[in-house]
Amino acid sequence: MNPTEPIAATSGVSRSTRAAAVLRVTSGNFLEQFDFFLFGFYATFISKIFFPSTSEFASLMLTFAVFGAGFLMRPLGAIFLGAYIDKVGRRTGLIVTLSIMASGTVLIACVPGYASIGLLAPALVLLGRLLQGFSAGAELGGVSVYLAEMATPGNKGFYTSWQSASQQVAIVMAAAIGYGLNQWLSAQQIGAWGWRVPFFIGCAIVPFLFMLRRSLQETAAFEARQHHPQAREIFSMLLANWRTVIGGMLLTAMTTTTFYLITVYTPTFGRSVLKLSTADSLMVTLLVAVSNFVWLPIGGAVSDRIGRKPLLLAISVLAIFTAYPALSWLADAPSFARMLIVLLWFSFFFGMYNGAMVAALTEVMPVEVRVAGFSLAFSLATAVFGGFTPAVSTYLIQVTHDKAAPGYWLSFAALCGLCATLGLYRRRASSSASAASSA
Template identity: 55%
Template sequence: MTARGRIRAAAQVASGNMLEMYDFMVFGYYAAAIGRAFFPSGDAYAELMMSFATFGAGFLMRPLGAVILGAYVDRIGRRKGLILTLALMSIGTLTLALTPAYVQIGLLAPLLVLCGRLLQGFSAGVELGSTSVYLAEIATPKTRGFVVSFQSASQQVAVAAAAAIGVALTTVLSPDHMTAWGWRIPLLIGCLIVPVLFFLRRNLQETETFKHTRTPPRMAEVLRTILVEWRIIGTGILMVLMTTTSFYVITAYTPAFGSRVLHLSTRASLLVTLCVGLANFILLPAFGALSDRIGRRRLLIASTVLALLTAWPVMHWLVAAPSFEHLLAAEIWLAVIYSAYNGAAVVYLTEIVPPRIRTTGFSLAYSLATCIGGFTPTICTWLIHTTGDRAMPGAWLSLAAICGLVAALVSRPYAR
């Protein structure tokens, strides 16, 4: 594949990954409104917790999707797998966008929303793995970090797009209208771009690595290999805990944290999230390229040490004097740490997993980690409510950084 072909393929693959994260971000940004629509209780904390719990429930389906869809993709090919996950994801998004509120259909409303989130989680269990493995296999060894970074960079486009739409909607709609129906608009916008994404992915070429696989692995072989390589999967889980926790702290949780905890305006919190997405979009490819030059492990160790030294103090500084400027500064600093770590971690995970089960192994490690990291908004909300310390997200991020540091110290690339 030519250099131009790699760039075109990277854009085609990343576009679908962008839709997955866009849907996740919209749910996180409007968790309070979604909680009021589908889980009305009269208690704002309970509604928010139920909404965040439903948000997190989707992550519980990821390991199942990773094993079932991952093994299927390792058999049918990367290209067909990317089309399949996009189809499943689209159905889940449409369910969330069109389900009537609790006051209209009662208990059926939260059940349908939960089913939509579970389907999204099932497809997402292998979407990110398929995307990352595809990009890793079309890249050259000297540009692998840079090319794979576009998987995460595409997610930042989703973060920024969802936040920008949110800023625009809060400008033209009243808070009551946003709570009543305005939050559905971003989801419907996501549904409208699905046909374009299907067209882009249909034209993908299969990777040479998969073409040269003479006999694709069967499910039994995949499961046996996962059991044999449990240390690699475990290392991958620790590695991904850091990247998913830091990602959700600075993106999905920021609007709720800014408005509910720091008492800033919703518009200001979404604007900060927009800036974080744009910063990550620039930084991720830069750090991915840096990992190609200096090595993955050096970047992983440096970024986790920075997180351990600064996350807790930065959050205490922020909550001591909340303001738009302080929230922006704190989130951008954490975004630098996240981008440095993620720029090396995602590509490194493709390099430590055996090639025959690369999609399944990557997806399983990532999915099991997101079963914890994906609940970051729920955990942070609970920690603050229980302890009364508004800086607890910094403690949660520090714990994730310890996991990432251990993974970086014990991991080794798989011998090719």
């Protein structure tokens, strides 16, 4: 891995408008997570509308497979849209990713059910998920790099943490809408048409999000670069730095797995596995999102003070040794209180780790392919680990008959994060030493 240039600490955005710039750039993240959470939360209803089967398990697995299929498009989006953003600029690229994301959201909200149009219904839902996945492949990287490039000196971790923090606002809003619908509508009404209401709300806020994105300024760090590589150059550099990309994927495995376990999968886990009420599952999810929102900037700020590596290692070790025991304790006597305690513990993992990880990933990527490299690493982790966490968890519980089995998957992801942290920072130290000796 070649030594990377430091990310510029200045930006075209004035200090007095930095908070507004953070809001504008993270607006697309809000839409992405709002819709992704809704798909996971209403998975049981979506499975009956679009994937009818005589087996509830089969229908649910098909739904989660389509949910996961969107994540398989992320690496393609990371490569092609990420290269586009590295070439034309952060502002223009992020408007394009929002456009594609919005198209997928509108499609999923409006598709008639299987009973009306047959196999075309699940095919169109799949297309919507593929569009969302393609867009999301570069969205996270573009937003994270923008925040890193506009950060003030010594606060990069704090600034980049707002990429994920914006997603928690989306989850709180989606969970609150779901809770309200659960109070106002019957289960039959929600299953028939009520589940579409939050998706239509997501469609309604798209124009507002476009307005925010269009007012973004380009980062000074990008404008200051003398050379903006063409797509072929970017692809070549990604190939030359494949070890860094794979290391970044493993580093991100911990955060993507934890996130999708405690947000997207939680409502289904609470209802279908633990047999808790829908209201309890929604309330836990809402409180977990609030907890994430609190811990993320704390994790970023702590990593600014003590360094990324110590925090990443400490949280990885905690997760490896406590994930399964915590879920076993919950499965032994399921209750709202126990579920809340366990998922708040996992929320602490996610917030502290991710707060350090996002900044770390922007720092290890070569500057010329910062968006494409970050996006590809994150997308591969989401495709291989996070995106399929609901499906893997459902499968593990089915074959082991152990309700705590998702803990094995989370511990494995944490082990990947631990190994990646050690490997990436060893390579970075070695590269820095080589550069210093040759200077």
